[in-house]
Amino acid sequence: MGPRRLLLVGEGNFxxxxxxxxxxxxxxxxxxxxxxxxxxxxxxxxARENLQRLRERGTEIRFGVDCTQLANAFELQDREFDRIYFNFPHCGRKAGVAKNRKLLAKFFQSCVDVLAEEGEVHVALCRGQGGTSADKPQREWHNSWQVVAMAALGGLILSDVLPFRCEAVPGYKCTGYRSQDKSFHIEGALNHIFTRSLPFEGSQPRVFSIKLGDQGFSFSEPKALAGKLNRGFLEASSCHPIKIINEKLIVEMGKIFPLKRLKCSLPLLPLEGTSVLPSWNCDSMSSFWINLHEDNSDSEFLNGEITKEMEDFLVSFSQLSIYKSPRRDDKEIHEGISGQAKVWLRSSLLVHVQAIIQAPDFLPGSLYILSGPVFRKCHILPFTMPAFHETLLILGFNQSLKDGCLPSLLNHLTGILDSLLTQTLPEGSMLNSSVEFVPQLNANNYMIHVKSHNFGPDCAKDLIIGSVTSSAANITHKDQYFVFVSINLDLLAMLTWGIADWRMLWTFDNRFMKKFVPGEIEPFKSYSLYPPCYVHDISFWLNEEKGFDELEFHTVARAVSQDTIISIQFLGRFHHPKTEQVSLCYRLTYQTCDKALTQQQVASMQSQFRKEIQQQLHVIPR
Structure with missing residues (x-):
């Protein structure tokens, strides 16, 4: 259904x-x-003639309406406009960019009071004024009206930019240039379309409940993973692109191998001190550790009652269990987790391999598929993510068939990935294979490299989306050879649809899901364009006794900024000649992909970040 109520502000001659x-x-x-x-x-x-035409058509006309105070112009029942138009706003006379920015900021904040929930704000600006990459040529940011940053003050994001075409409204004559009866120069003008942004959630992490046997426990999600636990992207009812890409992968693999799909509902890993992690994935330093607390009415861990909305998040966690070490009996395990226990979130599905291949009903020759979310601490980089979904392919076969089965598996996988990665490319594109299996020091192990055709020349040419690990016989299957293929589904989905920012996959904005239709793959177009960047530098003295962990520095930054920091650049190291103290300096770039972010919010985050690194990393901010 199209817009039903339109509001035009700042009309000059109507x-x-x-x-x-x-x-x-x-x-x-x-x-x-x-x-x-x-x-x-x-x-x-x-103006008189146009007003007469409008009155004849029954159009409502209001005079003396200040576009920066729209709530004062309309009663509560007369608000909720589907579209608000403001063509070529200007403070009048020779007002500079600063005054016009202020006008825009107040206008956008005023719009929110009278805009429908799914309404649009249309702002037409002359060439270069907006300051976005859509302007040709683009002005320097400081010399533009910074329209996306001003809109963010009203909680609005730029969702589309179109050429402003006078021919679409015959008879329109813009006027008011420098408060005169003169037209603005509208050649190359753009119409900027803004929509509401989801608000930033509170920084308090969610609390989850789990049941281990008959005992209930609670834990608080790590701040760096806020909003990323228990999202259910791979559930049967999901239409998320992660689910779509996983199903396509599984269907194609099933054409040459009999499939065995495994259920995966265990995001928790062993208790601290147990040793059931396989040797290839025991990097606990990059794992997220969480504390389980006994869930009872006297516990100080829970703050107040859990709301109904929170209960919805807890449902799929109610049946979780923790792996038990074979060196302990059930009684010892129960006693070990009584009251409080420390566990980690799995960083790879490979931790489940031993349990799968040693199961009594494991069938060599069948392709076992396990899919689920994994979590790991990582540096803040464009294509690295602290949470993603992994698909693990497990194939066991007789060692005498190794020379035939392994190449067959890799060739078939290459064809599937190539097909997915080229679906959104223009017709007629002549490209070689997008997939390459790069051997590691162990000749039987490979990293899966792909070319990122959808992200342009500025992006890294090759990205690693997974790995192939092979293993000789084990105790259970002495004559068998095993191949484990791990694939990062999030990165594969990004490359397939051309989703440039991994954070978009985790948005709570319903507009994201509306971009996808099960069974179809079309190029992704974001509903949040040209979000502003804010840059802050930070320097601090190191504590020689405590040392400095850069991975933790990035993790704290991710948590404090609510994942709005997109880049951390090391600027330099200073050694004081007298005190022998060492200082480090970093540059932080803040930017969101789905929400309105203001300079004031970033300043608050930066201030909080200084406090957190002093407390958690034992450094002294300068």
């Missing part, structure tokens, strides 16, 4: 309103407003 009114359906209600009063427009014959 020519836009008059022209637009002739194009609207009878069911659309148009309200045209201007700042001037009737007496001020009486001397303009063009």
């Amino acid at each position: 020519s836009f309103a008059a022209a637009l009114s002739e194009t609207l359906d009878s069911g659309v209600c148009l309200t045209a407003t201007c700042l001037q009063h009737p007496a001020e427009l009486a001397r303009d014959p063009v």
Whole structure:
């Protein structure tokens, strides 16, 4: 259904309103407003004629409406406009960019009071004024009106940019250039379309409950993983691109191998001190550790009652269990987790390999598939993520068939990945294979490299989306050879649809899911364009006794910024000649992919970050 109520602000001679009114359906209600009063427009014959045309069509006209105080102009029942138009805003006379930015900021904040929940704000600006990459040529940021940053102050994001075409509204004549009866230079002008952004959630982490046997426990999600636990992207009812890409992969693999799909609902790993992790994935330093607390009414861990919304998040965690070390009996395990226990979130599905291949019903020759979320601490980089979904392919076969089965598996996988990665490319694109298996020191192990065709020349040419690990016979299957293929589904989905920011996969905004149709793959177009960047530097003295862990530095930054820091650049190291103290300096770049982010919010995060690194990393900010 199209817009039903339209609001025009800042009308000069009402020519836009008059022209637009002739194009609207009878069911659309148009309200045209201007700042001037009737007496001020009486001397303009063009304005008088347009006002007469509007009155004949029954258009509502309001005078003396300040676009920066729209709530004052409309009663509560008269608000909820589907679209608000402001063409070529200007403070008048020779106002500079600073005054015009202020006008835009107040206008956007005012719009929120009268805009429908799914409404749009249309702002037409002359060439270069907006300051986005859509402007050709693009002005320097400081010399532009910084329209996306001003809109963020009202909680709005830029969702589309279109050329402003006067021919679409015949008879429109923009006026008011420097408060005169002169037109703005509208060649190359752009219409910027803004929509509401989801608000930033509170920084308090969610609390989850789990049941181990008959005992209930609770834990708080790590701040760096806020909003990334228990999302259910791979559930049967999901239409998430992660689920779509995984199903396509599984269906194609099933064409040459009999499949065995395994359920995966265990994001928790062993208790601290147990040793069931396989040797290839025991890097506990990059794992997220969590504390389980006994869940009872006297516990100080739970703050208040859990809301109904929180209960919805807890459902799929209710049946979780922790792996038990074979060196302990059930009684010891129960006693070990009584009251409080420390566990980690799995960093790879490979930790389940031993349990799968040693199961009594494991069938060599069948392809076992396990899919689920994994979590690991990592540096803040464009294509590394602290949480993603992994698919693990496990194939066991007789060692005498090694020379035939392994190449067959890799060739088939290459064809599937190539097909997925080229679906959104223009027709006729002549490309070689996008996939390459790069051997490691162990000749039987490979890293899966792919070319990122969808992200342009500025992106890294090759990305690693997974690995192939092979293993000789084990105790259970002495004559068998095993191949384990691990694939990062999030990265594969990004490359397939052209989703440039991994954080978009985790958004709570419903507009993201509306971009995807099961069974179809079309290029992804973001609903949040040209979000502003904010840059802050930070320097601090190191504590020689405590040392410095850069991975933890990135993890704290991720947590404090709520994943809005997209880059951490090391600028330099300073050694004080007298005190022998060492200082490090970093540059942090803040930017969101789905929410409105303001300079004030970033300043607050930066201030909090200084406090957190002093407390957690034992450094002294300068």
